[in-house]
Amino acid sequence: MATKLAIISDLHHFSKTLGTAGRAYELRSGSDQKALAESGDVIDSVFRTLGESDVDAVLIVGDITNDGERASHEEMREKLRALRLKKPVYLITSTHDWCTDGNARRYVGAEVFHDVETVGGEELADYYDEFGKENEISRYKTDRGFYSRCFQVSDDLRLLAVNDDMDGEGGRSGYSPAHLNWMREQLAAAKKAGQKIIAMEHHLLLYNLSPLINKGQSISNNYETAEALADAGLKLIFVGHSHMLRTTEYATPAGNKITQINVGALCGYPAPVNRLTMEGPKAYHKVEFLDGFMANGAFADKEFFRQHTANVLLHLVNAAASGNKQDTMDRLDAHGIRLKESLYPVLHIGAKKLQKLTVGRAGRLVNCLTLGKGVDRAAVKALKNDRLLPYVIDLFLCVFDGSESAKALPDAAKTIARDVGTLPGRVVSKLPVGRSRKESIRKITGQIEALVFELVDPAGPDNIESVIEL
Ligand SMILES: [Fe+2]
Numbered sequence: 001m002a003t004k005l006a007i008i009s010d011l012h013h014f015s016k017t018l019g020t021a022g023r024a025y026e027l028r029s030g031s032d033q034k035a036l037a038e039s040g041d042v043i044d045s046v047f048r049t050l051g052e053s054d055v056d057a058v059l060i061v062g063d064i065t066n067d068g069e070r071a072s073h074e075e076m077r078e079k080l081r082a083l084r085l086k087k088p089v090y091l092i093t094s095t096h097d098w099c100t101d102g103n104a105r106r107y108v109g110a111e112v113f114h115d116v117e118t119v120g121g122e123e124l125a126d127y128y129d130e131f132g133k134e135n136e137i138s139r140y141k142t143d144r145g146f147y148s149r150c151f152q153v154s155d156d157l158r159l160l161a162v163n164d165d166m167d168g169e170g171g172r173s174g175y176s177p178a179h180l181n182w183m184r185e186q187l188a189a190a191k192k193a194g195q196k197i198i199a200m201e202h203h204l205l206l207y208n209l210s211p212l213i214n215k216g217q218s219i220s221n222n223y224e225t226a227e228a229l230a231d232a233g234l235k236l237i238f239v240g241h242s243h244m245l246r247t248t249e250y251a252t253p254a255g256n257k258i259t260q261i262n263v264g265a266l267c268g269y270p271a272p273v274n275r276l277t278m279e280g281p282k283a284y285h286k287v288e289f290l291d292g293f294m295a296n297g298a299f300a301d302k303e304f305f306r307q308h309t310a311n312v313l314l315h316l317v318n319a320a321a322s323g324n325k326q327d328t329m330d331r332l333d334a335h336g337i338r339l340k341e342s343l344y345p346v347l348h349i350g351a352k353k354l355q356k357l358t359v360g361r362a363g364r365l366v367n368c369l370t371l372g373k374g375v376d377r378a379a380v381k382a383l384k385n386d387r388l389l390p391y392v393i394d395l396f397l398c399v400f401d402g403s404e405s406a407k408a409l410p411d412a413a414k415t416i417a418r419d420v421g422t423l424p425g426r427v428v429s430k431l432p433v434g435r436s437r438k439e440s441i442r443k444i445t446g447q448i449e450a451l452v453f454e455l456v457d458p459a460g461p462d463n464i465e466s467v468i469e470l
């Protein structure tokens with residue numbers, strides 16, 4: 001019989017008791033893909049749907065709360081208890097649930113307060129222990145005091161739910177040798193029992209866009225670990241953290257393939273709910289996007305998430321273009337960008353030009369600077385009267401939505417994006433510098449190329465619907 005799972009990640013629940021209105025909250029929210037004020041309403045809506053659905057279990061891949069706030073944890077545990085009355089729930093916590101480095105905040109008017117009570121690592125280790133406990137086969141205590149667990153999810157399916165928080169080399173996310181050995185033992189035990197086994201960890205196991213973006217999002221020794229797990233029989237792992245919906249494959253030198261499904265963040269665009277149906281040796285993966293949710297008695301549709309994420313760029317550009325210097329400096333600060341106030345006039349003029357800049361004008365400018373070799377002239381001509389900014393926003397959204405936004409792009413826009421992506425590499429190849437210097441710069445430009453190409457034309461399995469052999 002088929003086993004049906006729903007997998008979600010990065011819920012980042014933020015209790016409304018911590019303040020979700022006023023200037024300080026607005027600046028925070030406007031600089032972040034996460035829709036914090038709406039997190040509880042989104043979670044309620046998704047849990048309601050999943051509770052009434054035909055799924056056999058719900059898996060949650062970490063970052064349950066925004067920054068480990070006690071109020072957020074308490075609300076989440078109640079929501080999870082209500083869901084568990086209808087469906088078994090298996091979850092892992094991750095760094096945002098405890099390792100907050102004083103990050104937890106509350107907002108009152110224009111002021112930010114850091115006096116928020118959090119749930120520390122020691123307490124968190126047991127805080128969600130009740131979920132899945134009746135189906136637990138084995139557990140391992142990490143050097144950080146957290147638990148990795150192996151669960152019996154259905155008659156023939158096991159789940160390795162591992163906590164990778166700061167247990168890797170140099171205190172990075174990952175696994176100590178003993179932890180990895182325990183994981184290998186669970187994989188071997190499942191094989192011996194003739195059972196299928198899948199896994200979930202919070203940080204990335206495989207790079208899914210480019211090392212340029214993914215290096216800090218991945219566990220330490222990620223490819224060595226992927227090789228060890230795949231060669232021990234793991235074929236499918238769910239990960240979160242990057243907030244990027246993307247499916248990636250890797251084959252070990254011994255020829256064993258492992259698929260990583262990066263689940264994407266429920267708390268923001270595109271609010272994905274991943275479904276997995278296991279039938280015989282095949283697992284069918286399909287992503288459903290949240291159509292909308294009820295908030296304060298009104299329905300917010302899926303455009304809400306898209307606009308919220310687009311606003312991360314748009315609010316900044318619009319503020320700079322408007323001439324409101326203080327608003328611009330505040331928004332830059334919220335993005336973590338420190339700009340000398342003396343540079344504001346340049347930013348203001350640049351933002352005003354960017355608002356109106358057409359593809360034709362931008363293309364001509366690039367081609368003028370590169371003696372006509374920058375971007376394809378026919379492609380620029382095809383879009384010459386279109387504004388550039390909406391295309392930039394679409395590419396930005398592709399980072400989060402598995403390149404769904406690229407599907408609607410005209411071919412000419414994709415051609416221009418690819419040309420822009422290869423431009424740094426082409427420029428470097430003409431530079432009068434030594435071969436070894438050139439090669440080291442080419443490593444970076446190669447990663448830029450890979451990133452743009454992956455965003456425009458994703459390689460490997462489809463990010464929204466795929467079949468995995470188990
Ligand atoms: Fe997250």
Ligand SMILES: [Fe+2]
Nearest residue numbers: 063094096241
């Ligand atoms: Fe995370």
